[in-house]
Amino acid sequence: MSPGAVPTVRATAGRELMEFRRGRFFPLLLGLLALVMVLSVVVAAADFRIRLADYNAYVEALRQSGSAVVPAPGQLFPLQLLRGSIEYLELLGALFAIIIGYGMIAGEKQRGTVQLVFSRPVGRFTLATGKVAALAVIWCAAVVMVFLVLAAAVVTIGTATLQPADAGRLALSAAAAWIYLMLFSCTAMGLAALCHRLGTGLVAALVLWLVVVLIIPQIGDTMDPDNQVPGGLFRSLDIAKADEKAVLAHFSAFEGARNGLEVSSVTKLFERSSFAFLGVKEEFNQQPVSTVWAAMLPYTGWLAAAFAASAGFAVLAAGKRNLLRREP
Amino acid sequence: MIPPAASAAPPRSGPGRFAAVVRHELLASARERLPQVLLAVFLGVVAVSGVIGWLTRVTVTAVYNEALAEGLTDRPNPFGAVPELYYLRNTVIYIVLIGALLAIVLGVRSVLRDRRSGTVDLVLTRPISTASYLGAKLAGLSLWLAAVLAVAAAINVAAVSIILGRLPAAESAARMAGFYVLAWVFLLPFAVLGMLGGLYSSRETTALLVPIVGWAFLTFVLPQLGTAAHPVALLNPVAVPPAPGGFFRLSGAVFGPLSVTEHFKKAGGVLLQESQEYDAVGPAWAVLVLFALVTAAVLLATRRARLLGGEGQQR
Numbered sequence: 001m002s003p004g005a006v007p008t009v010r011a012t013a014g015r016e017l018m019e020f021r022r023g024r025f026f027p028l029l030l031g032l033l034a035l036v037m038v039l040s041v042v043v044a045a046a047d048f049r050i051r052l053a054d055y056n057a058y059v060e061a062l063r064q065s066g067s068a069v070v071p072a073p074g075q076l077f078p079l080q081l082l083r084g085s086i087e088y089l090e091l092l093g094a095l096f097a098i099i100i101g102y103g104m105i106a107g108e109k110q111r112g113t114v115q116l117v118f119s120r121p122v123g124r125f126t127l128a129t130g131k132v133a134a135l136a137v138i139w140c141a142a143v144v145m146v147f148l149v150l151a152a153a154v155v156t157i158g159t160a161t162l163q164p165a166d167a168g169r170l171a172l173s174a175a176a177a178w179i180y181l182m183l184f185s186c187t188a189m190g191l192a193a194l195c196h197r198l199g200t201g202l203v204a205a206l207v208l209w210l211v212v213v214l215i216i217p218q219i220g221d222t223m224d225p226d227n228q229v230p231g232g233l234f235r236s237l238d239i240a241k242a243d244e245k246a247v248l249a250h251f252s253a254f255e256g257a258r259n260g261l262e263v264s265s266v267t268k269l270f271e272r273s274s275f276a277f278l279g280v281k282e283e284f285n286q287q288p289v290s291t292v293w294a295a296m297l298p299y300t301g302w303l304a305a306a307f308a309a310s311a312g313f314a315v316l317a318a319g320k321r322n323l324l325r326r327e328p
Numbered sequence: 329m330i331p332p333a334a335s336a337a338p339p340r341s342g343p344g345r346f347a348a349v350v351r352h353e354l355l356a357s358a359r360e361r362l363p364q365v366l367l368a369v370f371l372g373v374v375a376v377s378g379v380i381g382w383l384t385r386v387t388v389t390a391v392y393n394e395a396l397a398e399g400l401t402d403r404p405n406p407f408g409a410v411p412e413l414y415y416l417r418n419t420v421i422y423i424v425l426i427g428a429l430l431a432i433v434l435g436v437r438s439v440l441r442d443r444r445s446g447t448v449d450l451v452l453t454r455p456i457s458t459a460s461y462l463g464a465k466l467a468g469l470s471l472w473l474a475a476v477l478a479v480a481a482a483i484n485v486a487a488v489s490i491i492l493g494r495l496p497a498a499e500s501a502a503r504m505a506g507f508y509v510l511a512w513v514f515l516l517p518f519a520v521l522g523m524l525g526g527l528y529s530s531r532e533t534t535a536l537l538v539p540i541v542g543w544a545f546l547t548f549v550l551p552q553l554g555t556a557a558h559p560v561a562l563l564n565p566v567a568v569p570p571a572p573g574g575f576f577r578l579s580g581a582v583f584g585p586l587s588v589t590e591h592f593k594k595a596g597g598v599l600l601q602e603s604q605e606y607d608a609v610g611p612a613w614a615v616l617v618l619f620a621l622v623t624a625a626v627l628l629a630t631r632r633a634r635l636l637g638g639e640g641q642q643r
Contacts, residue, residue: 036545036548039552040559044556046575050572053573083558084552084558087558087560091548092541092544092548095541095544099533103533106533110531199532200361203362203366207365207366210425210426210429215425215426218418218563219418221563225384225387225388233388233392236403236406237392237403237406238401238403239395239400243400247394247398248391250390250391250394251387251390251391251394271560
């Protein structure tokens, strides 16, 4: 930005992006996230190979015993190897998104540059809008990079072949991931601007992360009757899948409350849509992308609405008045 | 002539000064509003977990009775005779999730508070060693954590008593006491990690986030390497067994001992009658105590200059 120029949204976004390119913190966090996500692919691929080896040994034992019965082999659906990676994105990605969003405001306040920016004829929400735009670009680049690394990991470490339709599935998951991460960054940015002390904003964002990402899904998971016994309640009672649904239909109020609690967390909205796009959830595995997209519209719709609300919150909270307010 | 007693160097520390720092730490921690938010979440969730446990058990029993009435199963009810402490099973996971974060935040704020206000410079002008000062702060934090866990235990007792319609049996009470001692040992190193974050970081953000990222690695990444469990599955109160195969045997041998959260879940599960993996209790205690001792030793070895104004102090 030249000294005499009036700061615009584009100029402030450009300034934020330049700051990011110069910093070492974000590449470190992103590298860490990519590393654990790739490690998860390594673990999933090793697990599949071990199960495949067990199957081959079992078939060989059957053949030697003279049995003609050959059980169906386990099939590798490459994108299912990404389940753990998506879960890391849910947990650690959201945490890192909070750090980035908080840093947008904390850096500005700690450097004392906010007074300088607002000494120019700049709109009340121009700086905040520029910051949200910068976040959008940063997370877009980061998500594209992470998903490219994951696709490469599935092909090389998982020794799998990706089909053309898998590109669409990965793209939809990446889009959901971008919305999810933006949501946390915008919320943290808004909280950092809104709270009188920066530290309070950070802890408020961390408490939100704890409740939304960890506690609500954990309570929902705990309330699932099938999760009460190792291996599953219905399996332990020898109840078939169709009968399971019939039995659970008698407990629709409980199940409805449990499901309502789960989907009140954006983490579950992201998880359910991503698992469906990638075919991690069996009922959507190998289904046409358009079918899965249509089925997931309620989840992606709510996720997008939550993102829009958080972006609006970030812009309104990080207005001129809050940014210029001094810490007590 | 100066008498010998007066010419000798004053003692670097003493019980009185140690106790004064402990008292100050207790008072200051109680006044901190931010950890209080986490504390409220922790105690609230501990209280709710008993209700959820009861509600889930009632529902599962109704599901079983329905399946039995429809002739879909002839198996015995897996929840026919659950132990008294069944309703506390989620407390294990809330200590791993919220308790550890609370300990980290307390540790960070404890050190940064004194560094920012300049109290540490003033205190260290007195004849007190760095190790004594940090040890006293840690003692204060550990007492504070013990008080928090005592309140959580009281909530647990109240929840179980309401559900059962009577007080828990003596054995259950003893098990609960053992579990909360274990939880205290488990939380101490996280408070130390928070203190180290406050000592070695020039910014509050980094001071908080480095130990939190470390906690996330201990909770999610290390256990996955040895068990092949999905990260979200690690939020289950039951510890995940090692996966079969050479790869996981090796990674489990390397990373298993470092997975302190899984060790806590294993030993906690046995104490709360969630599992019968008695062989895991001894090693779990050993790992947790060692973790606490190593982190405390690192803290107490901090150089005096690190605490004083020169090294990365943010005001």
